[in-house]
Amino acid sequence: MAQPGNKPVFAPWNDPSKKPLIQFKNVTKKFGEFVAIDNLTLDIYAKEFFALLGPSGCGKTTLMRMLAGFENPTSGTILLDGQDIAKVPPNKRAVNMMFQSYALFPHLSVANNIAFGLKRSPMPKQEIPARVEEMLRLVRLEQFANRKPHQISGGQRQRVALARSLAKAPKLLLLDEPLGALDAKLREDTQFELMDIQEKTGTTFVIVTHDQEEAMTVASRIAVMDHGQIIQVDTPDKIYEYPNSVYVADFIGDVNLVKGRIGASDGEKYSINWAEGQPAIKAAGPAGIAPDTECHFAIRPEKVAIAMEKPTDKPNALQGRILDIAYLGNVSTYHVELDNGIIMKAQMANNRRISRRDLTWDDHVWVSFTETAGLVLVK
Amino acid sequence: MNFRRLFLIATPYFWLLALFLVPFLIVFKISLSDTAIAIPPYTPTLDLSGGWASIKSFFSELDIENFIFLTEDSLYWKAYLSSLQIAGVSTLLTLIVGYPIAYGMAQSSDSWRPTLMMLVILPFWTSFLIRVYSWIGILSNEGFLNQFLQWIGLTSEPLTILNTNYAVYIGIIYTYLPFMVLPIYSALEKMDGSLIEAAEDLGCSRLSAFWLVTFPLSRPGMIAGCFLVFIPALGEFVIPSLLGGSGTLMIGKVLWEEFFNNRDWPVASAVAVVLLLILIIPIILFQRNEQKQREADQ
Amino acid sequence: MSRKFTWFNATALTLGFAFLYLPMVILIIYSFNESKLVTVWAGFSTKWYGELMQNDAFLSAALVTLKVAALSSTFAAILGTMAAYVLVRGGRFMGRTLFSGMIYAPLVMPEVITGLSLLLLFISIGLDRGIFTIVLAHTTFAMCYVSVVVSSRLVTFDKSLEEAALDLGCSPFDAFISVTLPIIAPAVISGWLLAFTLSLDDLVIASFAAGPSATTLPMKIFSSVRLGVSPEINALSTIMISIVTVGVITASLISKRSIGQRERDEQAALKQ
Numbered sequence: 051m052a053q054p055g056n057k058p059v060f061a062p063w064n065d066p067s068k069k070p071l072i073q074f075k076n077v078t079k080k081f082g083e084f085v086a087i088d089n090l091t092l093d094i095y096a097k098e099f100f101a102l103l104g105p106s107g108c109g110k111t112t113l114m115r116m117l118a119g120f121e122n123p124t125s126g127t128i129l130l131d132g133q134d135i136a137k138v139p140p141n142k143r144a145v146n147m148m149f150q151s152y153a154l155f156p157h158l159s160v161a162n163n164i165a166f167g168l169k170r171s172p173m174p175k176q177e178i179p180a181r182v183e184e185m186l187r188l189v190r191l192e193q194f195a196n197r198k199p200h201q202i203s204g205g206q207r208q209r210v211a212l213a214r215s216l217a218k219a220p221k222l223l224l225l226d227e228p229l230g231a232l233d234a235k236l237r238e239d240t241q242f243e244l245m246d247i248q249e250k251t252g253t254t255f256v257i258v259t260h261d262q263e264e265a266m267t268v269a270s271r272i273a274v275m276d277h278g279q280i281i282q283v284d285t286p287d288k289i290y291e292y293p294n295s296v297y298v299a300d301f302i303g304d305v306n307l308v309k310g311r312i313g314a315s316d317g318e319k320y321s322i323n324w325a326e327g328q329p330a331i332k333a334a335g336p337a338g339i340a341p342d343t344e345c346h347f348a349i350r351p352e353k354v355a356i357a358m359e360k361p362t363d364k365p366n367a368l369q370g371r372i373l374d375i376a377y378l379g380n381v382s383t384y385h386v387e388l389d390n391g392i393i394m395k396a397q398m399a400n401n402r403r404i405s406r407r408d409l410t411w412d413d414h415v416w417v418s419f420t421e422t423a424g425l426v427l428v429k
Numbered sequence: 430m431n432f433r434r435l436f437l438i439a440t441p442y443f444w445l446l447a448l449f450l451v452p453f454l455i456v457f458k459i460s461l462s463d464t465a466i467a468i469p470p471y472t473p474t475l476d477l478s479g480g481w482a483s484i485k486s487f488f489s490e491l492d493i494e495n496f497i498f499l500t501e502d503s504l505y506w507k508a509y510l511s512s513l514q515i516a517g518v519s520t521l522l523t524l525i526v527g528y529p530i531a532y533g534m535a536q537s538s539d540s541w542r543p544t545l546m547m548l549v550i551l552p553f554w555t556s557f558l559i560r561v562y563s564w565i566g567i568l569s570n571e572g573f574l575n576q577f578l579q580w581i582g583l584t585s586e587p588l589t590i591l592n593t594n595y596a597v598y599i600g601i602i603y604t605y606l607p608f609m610v611l612p613i614y615s616a617l618e619k620m621d622g623s624l625i626e627a628a629e630d631l632g633c634s635r636l637s638a639f640w641l642v643t644f645p646l647s648r649p650g651m652i653a654g655c656f657l658v659f660i661p662a663l664g665e666f667v668i669p670s671l672l673g674g675s676g677t678l679m680i681g682k683v684l685w686e687e688f689f690n691n692r693d694w695p696v697a698s699a700v701a702v703v704l705l706l707i708l709i710i711p712i713i714l715f716q717r718n719e720q721k722q723r724e725a726d727q
Numbered sequence: 728m729s730r731k732f733t734w735f736n737a738t739a740l741t742l743g744f745a746f747l748y749l750p751m752v753i754l755i756i757y758s759f760n761e762s763k764l765v766t767v768w769a770g771f772s773t774k775w776y777g778e779l780m781q782n783d784a785f786l787s788a789a790l791v792t793l794k795v796a797a798l799s800s801t802f803a804a805i806l807g808t809m810a811a812y813v814l815v816r817g818g819r820f821m822g823r824t825l826f827s828g829m830i831y832a833p834l835v836m837p838e839v840i841t842g843l844s845l846l847l848l849f850i851s852i853g854l855d856r857g858i859f860t861i862v863l864a865h866t867t868f869a870m871c872y873v874s875v876v877v878s879s880r881l882v883t884f885d886k887s888l889e890e891a892a893l894d895l896g897c898s899p900f901d902a903f904i905s906v907t908l909p910i911i912a913p914a915v916i917s918g919w920l921l922a923f924t925l926s927l928d929d930l931v932i933a934s935f936a937a938g939p940s941a942t943t944l945p946m947k948i949f950s951s952v953r954l955g956v957s958p959e960i961n962a963l964s965t966i967m968i969s970i971v972t973v974g975v976i977t978a979s980l981i982s983k984r985s986i987g988q989r990e991r992d993e994q995a996a997l998k999q
Contacts, residue, residue, distance in 0.1 A: 118890075118894055119893075119894075120890055120893075139893075140890070140893040140894050141893050141894070141895075141896045141897055141898055142896075145894075146894055146895065147890075147891070147894045149887040149890070149891055150887070151885055151887050153885065153887040153888045153890065153891035155888060155891075155892075155906055155910075156910060157909045157910055166892070166895050167894075167895030167896050170895060170896035170897060170901070171896055198992075200989055200992055200993055200996070201992045201993075201995070201996050202996050203996045203997060206996075214891075214895070215894075215895075218895070218896070433899070433900055434817075434899075437809055437812065437813060437817070438813050438817055438820055438826075440806065440809055441806050441807075441809045441810035441813060441826075441870065441874075442813075442822070442826055444806055444866075444867065444870070445810075445826070445829040445830070445867070445870075446829070448845065448848070448863060448864075448866075448867040449829050449832070449833060449867055450825075450829060451848060452844030452845050452847060452848040453844050455844065455847045455848055455851055456840070456843060456844045456847055459847060526743070526746070527743075529735075529739035529743065530739055530740060530743035530744075532736065532739065533735075533736040533737070533739040533740040533743070534740065536733070536736045537736065537740070543979075543983070545740070547975070547976075547979055548744055548747070548748075549747075550975075551971075551972065551975055552747055552748075552751075554924055554971045554974075554975050555751070555967070555968055555971050555972075556927065556928050556945070556964070556967055556968075556971075557928050557930075558928065558930055558945050558948055558949060558952075559751075559754070559948075559964040559967060559968065560750070560751070562754075562948070562952050562956075562960065562964065563750035563751055563753065563754040563964070564750055565952070565955070565956050566753065566754070566757065566765050566766055566956045567750055567753065569766070569956070571766050571767075572766055573753060573766060576766070603746070603747075603750070606746075606747065610743075660835050661835075661837070663837070664836075664837020664838070664839055664840065665837075666837075666838065666839050666931050667930060667931065667949075670953075671949075671952060671953070681837060681838075681839045684839045684840075684843065685839060685931075688843060694847070697843060698843070698847070701839070701840045701843055701844070704837060704839075704840060705836075705840060708835070708837070712835050715835075
């Protein structure tokens with residue numbers, strides 16, 4: 051997340067004096083027997099770019115549709131600016147939504163699509179054209195004002211949808227998989243554009259996505275969801291570096307997970323017994339885990355070093371054999387089979403062009419990492 | 430908003446209740462009444478002003494006499510049987526005529542198919558009555574068919590076709606052909622062409638590939654087409670009365686005559702109720718076929 | 728299907744379409760026959776068209792038919808669209824199954840039964856039969872066809888378009904009028920056209936529903952056709968066939984052109 055260091059850090063969630071814009075309080079939503087949202091509590095602050103991340107069917111879309119007003123909670127309350135919005139129909143909410151399919155009206159021109167909401171707002175008629183013009187400028191589509199949606203490209207449609215949902219200057223903008231229909235290259239450009247527009251307009255954005263990279267790029271905070279519950283809410287770097295559970299660690303990025311039991315401990319330092327005849331792994335974790343608790347040791351592949359010789363400066367060093375090498379251009383991932391059959395992935399940046407590879411298949415190598423590189427997870 | 434929803438649902442609902450369901454109940458009720466020389470020509474009539482007693486006596490006077498009459502007079506059950514026979518035979522004939530057309534359409538090039546499709550649909554928009562009428566001039570004794578047959582020397586005497594069941598078959602095949610062709614065509618058109626290539630690759634001749642692959646895969650289309658022809662043909666009135674003769678017995682015609690010529694409303698109503706009961710079986714089978722198709726498509 | 732030109736297919740198509748179109752072609756040719764004998768060619772003439780124009784009975788029947796068709800197809804389009812919307816978007820309500828049953832049943836009902844039942848209804852409530860009762864009858868069965876056409880369009884309609892309209896401040900009614908209706912309009916129009924042709928065509932139901940005071944064109948044709956073939960009817964048929972053919976071909980050309988235009992637009996949009 052691009053937060054320049056010299057600016058005051060934007061973190062209203064750490065400031066007890068700030069009031070959240072949206073509050074979910076013990077919200078449950080059932081469709082018949084199926085529990086889509088399970089007793090969920092969550093605060094979202096003004097001007098946040100908040101991402102709801104999870105696999106399909108985890109409840110993220112339901113959560114968003116409840117904010118838009120297309121679904122009502124079975125129990126619990128949702129407050130927007132301190133007001134219960136359960137009874138407010140979607141057309142009366144200061145919330146707008148950008149649909150996954152964009153839902154552009156095919157019979158209206160780009161300009162009329164953008165003006166659609168304004169014509170149904172208290173805005174005086176003569177001010178509407180100026181506002182439409184402004185929105186067209188914001189998304190750089192001035193010369194397409196009179197085109198119909200089918201006469202513009204996918205990326206342009208996406209921007210029209212964005213302009214249309216922003217035109218009424220909602221307190222809250224909901225984005226349902228906004229970039230899902232774009233190809234990879236365009237998606238990347240559009241992500242930065244979205245962040246730019248969010249900053250310019252100062253609107254609170256809530257985005258639903260199943261793409262973890264997208265969430266990491268755009269969001270100020272991410273809520274990782276599963277089975278109608280929020281597993282972890284945090285900033286992207288915290289989510290990546292300090293996942294609170296195996297689920298989050300596994301869902302975001304690539305990770306090595308080693309199952310074991312807590313052995314000796316010293317404050318926040320633990321040693322984990324993970325295999326007969328192997329040295330215990332020394333790792334950091336939250337204080338107060340009882341000895342002999344079942345746990346997982348999680349470590350990102352890029353934090354695992356690989357070498358022919360046993361490194362002397364690392365507290366953890368394990369021996370294994372290279373099983374597979376995946377060359378990805380900027381990095382290479384080595385799959386190393388440890389002596390007891392567990393496979394550990396190690397990633398190395400390809401700083402130099404490979405003229406001579408010094409590591410190859412079936413080489414016996416050492417993988418090593420520092421005490422703070424990995425995490426102990428009990429959930 | 431709720432008032433609007435109520436209005437939206439209630440308007441078509443009550444329209445259909447009043448002009449579709451209630452008329453049926455009336456038909457059903459009259460089928461249980463007795464013929465009378467009166468206006469309306471049946472008894473009893475429900476007189477609500479007489480209170481409960483008159484309602485009770487109204488119901489006690491209803492009976493199934495007319496239905497018993499239908500089984501006793503051979504005209505009626507013969508008419509039902511002959512309707513079933515005519516509808517069944519002409520459905521089969523329509524299938525035989527329609528299948529090659531649908532097959533040819535499905536095999537034609539992409540540029541031709543929209544045109545062929547329109548040529549099949551076009552007659553559907555043209556007046557049914559006119560299409561039936563156009564055969565009178567062809568099938569009559571001095572008609573074009575007989576002129577042609579005598580010209581090529583196939584017959585010396587004119588064949589009597591008009592006013593026989595044969596003319597009715599021809600009329601049904603002709604008017605309902607689009608209903609047969611379109612579902613078969615859409616089944617064939619959906620088919621993956623590589624299936625035939627696979628079958629030939631695995632050693633089938635072209636003919637056996639057709640019998641073993643194409644034909645079974647087009648079966649849902651054939652079934653749908655057969656029902657679409659059979660169901661309306663069973664109650665057909667226009668074709669038997671224009672092309673058929675006095676010997677052509679079809680239940681739609683019997684009902685019409687019973688009502689307009691004999692003014693026997695209770696018997697006409699009973700004829701209608703029984704026709705409906707006969708139709709329920711193919712309609713349910715058709716619905717189930719469609720349901721199965723929809724599930725298979727998903 | 729694999730597409731190969733074979734003699735079998737060519738023959739099947741030629742014979743099939745000859746069968747479909749030859750009777751109508753003969754009808755049209757012999758409408759220009761000089762002779763009163765319809766099966767003997769006696770030279771070209773348009774005199775039967777002239778006679779038809781003099782025939783007041785046919786002209787007034789045609790007028791009645793057009794009135795009935797215009798009114799009933801319009802009512803059917805409105806009611807059928809409402810019914811389709813209720814079926815696809817109405818959610819649950821009391822008697823939904825009965826409702827959908829009443830929509831589909833008239834499609835498979837023999838016309839004699841529909842006609843008979845409506846006539847018995849009109850008599851039992853003491854309604855004077857005439858143009859009004861024919862309109863009622865035609866509206867009832869045509870609305871079911873309209874609702875089938877419109878609901879098949881509504882099923883594929885992206886529901887998020889309506890949600891977007893609500894989201895942007897429309898009331899549900901406003902959303903229907905300014906978003907749903909313009910988009911499904913082609914289906915409503917083809918439903919209207921279907922209802923119009925069904926009404927123009929119908930003989931059986933109109934015969935039951937019409938009293939002695941109103942005669943529609945099909946009823947008139949039917950009663951004169953029972954007496955045999957007449958060149959006047961041939962002329963009338965030719966006119967009707969020509970109108971339908973021109974209409975259908977024009978409609979399909981328009982839709983083909985707009986589809987083509989759309990595809991070109993989309994291609995152009997991709998190249999930007």
